Amino acid sequence: MEQNSFKKGIVDGLPICVGYFAVSFAFGIFAVGQGLTWLEAVLISVTNLTSAGQLAGVPIIAGGGTFAELAVSQLVINSRYSLMSVSLSQKLSGKVKLWQRFIIAFGNTDEIFAVATANPGLVGSRYMYGLIITPVLGWSGGTLLGAVAGDILPAIVVTSLGVAIYGMFIAIVVPQIKRERSAAVCAGIAVALSCAFYFVPALSKVPSGFTIIICAIAAALIAALLFPLPRKEGAADDK
Amino acid sequence: MISKEFLLYLLVLAGTTYLVRMIPLVLCKKKIENRFLLSFLHYVPIAVLSAMTIPAIFYATDSILTATVGFAAAIILAYFGQSLVTVAAASCACVLIAELIAKLF
Numbered sequence: 447m448e449q450n451s452f453k454k455g456i457v458d459g460l461p462i463c464v465g466y467f468a469v470s471f472a473f474g475i476f477a478v479g480q481g482l483t484w485l486e487a488v489l490i491s492v493t494n495l496t497s498a499g500q501l502a503g504v505p506i507i508a509g510g511g512t513f514a515e516l517a518v519s520q521l522v523i524n525s526r527y528s529l530m531s532v533s534l535s536q537k538l539s540g541k542v543k544l545w546q547r548f549i550i551a552f553g554n555t556d557e558i559f560a561v562a563t564a565n566p567g568l569v570g571s572r573y574m575y576g577l578i579i580t581p582v583l584g585w586s587g588g589t590l591l592g593a594v595a596g597d598i599l600p601a602i603v604v605t606s607l608g609v610a611i612y613g614m615f616i617a618i619v620v621p622q623i624k625r626e627r628s629a630a631v632c633a634g635i636a637v638a639l640s641c642a643f644y645f646v647p648a649l650s651k652v653p654s655g656f657t658i659i660i661c662a663i664a665a666a667l668i669a670a671l672l673f674p675l676p677r678k679e680g681a682a683d684d685k
Numbered sequence: 686m687i688s689k690e691f692l693l694y695l696l697v698l699a700g701t702t703y704l705v706r707m708i709p710l711v712l713c714k715k716k717i718e719n720r721f722l723l724s725f726l727h728y729v730p731i732a733v734l735s736a737m738t739i740p741a742i743f744y745a746t747d748s749i750l751t752a753t754v755g756f757a758a759a760i761i762l763a764y765f766g767q768s769l770v771t772v773a774a775a776s777c778a779c780v781l782i783a784e785l786i787a788k789l790f
Contacts, residue, residue, distance in 0.1 A: 461773060464774070489687070490695065516698055517697050520697075521701055524701070524702050524705045528706070530729065531708075532726065547714075551707035602785065606778070606784060609759070609780050612741065615737060617771075629731050636733075636736040639736065658733065670725040
């Protein structure tokens with residue numbers, strides 16, 4: 447069973463598009479507030495398609511930081527994408543060509559990755575293109591609107607939109623926890639670790655980009671040791 | 686309108702982000718056979734999303750209290766199998782209502 451419908455990709459990408467619109471709206475306001483023009487803000491969103499990295503990058507650019515500082519900040523914050531790309535590589539159909547991987551890689555965000563891997567079977571390039579294009583539009587459109595018209599929305603509404611992305615994460619995680627006890631254990635370990643990095647004074651100095659990858663690797667390792675997948679053909683796309 | 690300096694910054698910013706995503710996706714072309722590695726990769730999405738959500742969601746609004754309202758709404762709706770859009774939108778709406786109520790006091 448392989449999912450390769452462009453239309454299905456678009457449909458699956460819609461919720462991400464809506465969530466991104468809300469978050470990038472806030473990013474647009476932030477970027478202009480830091481002294482960037484609306485065009486610069488939109489260019490950053492179109493070419494990066496990542497929330498945390500952009501939020502960290504803009505003050506460095508606006509403050510005239512060094513290129514090295516900018517590159518290191520992105521490497522640290524975005525290192526989790528490497529892990530996701532390895533995971534996504536196993537989810538792609540064998541028909542996906544090398545040059546198509548170069549395109550799909552651009553759109554491997556937290557949410558697109560999560561939705562793609564939540565598919566029961568393998569996914570093809572056309573499905574991935576659909577799944578990427580709607581979020582890209584939402585992300586760029588939201589940035590543009592936030593940059594040029596950020597002050598038309600009351601602050602309280604912008605604040606409320608801040609939970610949109612997390613709401614989406616919860617909608618992805620909770621059904622899997624309901625299905626598999628092992629997923630619940632894995633999520634529990636990840637949460638405990640990320641709380642430790644947040645609240646334990648000695649650990650809270652670690653940059654948040656590092657903490658996510660440390661938490662994820664540790665939790666997934668423990669879960670893999672405790673609950674290895676059943677030995678069978680095509681175990682990567684079980685269920 | 687766009688300075689050369691900004692374009693260089695943009696190149697570094699977007700270039701680094703792209704390379705981090707592209708290199709593993711292009712290099713890992715073979716299907717992994719190792720059972721342990723497969724299990725590990727199976728748990729990566731849920732581990733990443735869980736670590737990113739908690740405790741960050743509780744600091745995503747003006748107060749932990751209103752964020753908790755949004756968190757609870759999302760958990761309940763997700764538990765009953767609602768779609769991504771519904772969960773995200775309802776969570777935002779609940780935070781908005783909570784923020785409005787909090788402003789009254």
